[in-house]
Amino acid sequence: MSSIQIASGLAVVNILLLTLLTAVWVRNYRKFRTPLVLGLVAFGSVMLVENVVAIYFFFSMKMLYSGDPTVQQAVLVLRGLQLVALGFLTYVTMK
């Protein structure tokens, strides 16, 4: 499997985590109309869009990233780091 395929797989996992997080925040915003939760809803939505766009480019066969293997590995690392970050946030939010 190429780096970019794995990176797209990680983007799918990121989308699942972000859907979960955004769902919790939207539900809580209905209850608590605080600016903090509204900010979190906005944060989750934008990140969600970003990951969906990345997946779209992967399936549309249009190149979002250069074919250079170094660039593709960097993309994989960045997606991986985003997954770790979202993993922590999901953990503290679901508890």
Place this chain on the structure above:
Amino acid sequence: MDKALWYLLTATRGGENRARIIQALSERPRNANQLADVLDVRYKTIRHHLDMLADHGVVEAGNNEYGKLYFLTDQFEQHRDAFEEIMEQIE
């Protein structure tokens, strides 16, 4: 503590029930069983929330082992206005 309280109560999955526990304990100290009855939430869920609130220094248990009563901490009382502010935002 303010920021942690905001996240703990308004941004997490169990936040609403944790806020209700704090409200119930504001009236008077209660044990986990009484909280489960008053709030109509399962005992295990109440236990989980009490542990989270204790970890964050919001509540503390009294001395007796059986049916321990839970109290709000002095540290929480110092930040009560943040809690009141959150409660005012409730729909």
